[in-house]
Amino acid sequence: MSNVTGSGDYEFRLDNGPWQSLGDSRTLTFDGVEPGEHLVYGRDAGGCGITVATISFIDYPKFFTPNQDGYNDTWNIIGLQDQPQAKVFIFDRYGKLLKQLSPAGEGWDGTYNGNPVPSNDYWFSVEYLETMPDGSQQPREFKANFTLKR
Incomplete structure (x- = not known):
């Protein structure tokens, strides 16, 4: 607090x-x-x-492994599934936008234009609404990074 x-x-x-x-x-x-x-x-x-x-409270996987083994194959934000209007943006290390997705969707599969991206760290930002004590909603942004392992 x-x-x-x-x-x-x-x-x-x-x-x-x-x-x-x-x-x-x-x-x-x-x-x-x-x-x-x-x-x-x-x-x-x-x-x-x-x-x-x-x-x-927003959480996210610190890594994912998109190798189609059924474990950690996609990456997405955790805790905003009830905000389908929220937007998640994934960037490479140079700031290039690779993917935009919804927290209510399936998540990112580690590809750009259908091609697998390499193992590396990737950055993201999340735009969502926070409910205030008076019931109004205010836009918020959260940023962090995660690792893709192949």
Whole structure:
């Protein structure tokens, strides 16, 4: 958690999990969170009300092996399947766009114009919508890289 201000004794929970105190470090970590949208609830332990925020947790395979063995044959973002309007762009090391795909689709098979691309690191960006506490949606972008192994 971040952006927690004030002098209260705050505690938080993720979705329907248990309430957890910030403690002396004034930080909190949730482990084992599945990709997708989650609700984070915050409250003052003294009973001053509850605030809720929606967060999106995006994950992705760090590598894939498109060798048609049935394991890791395609690559795609994890956690945005409910946002078919989201766009994923895959680039080579020089910034050349190789593929645009939807997180709701099958993913990238490691080809460009029907030809296999070499084993290497590839970069991607994801454009998606994040739901705000008031219910509105704001555009967001996430960038990282992964490895294709042949």
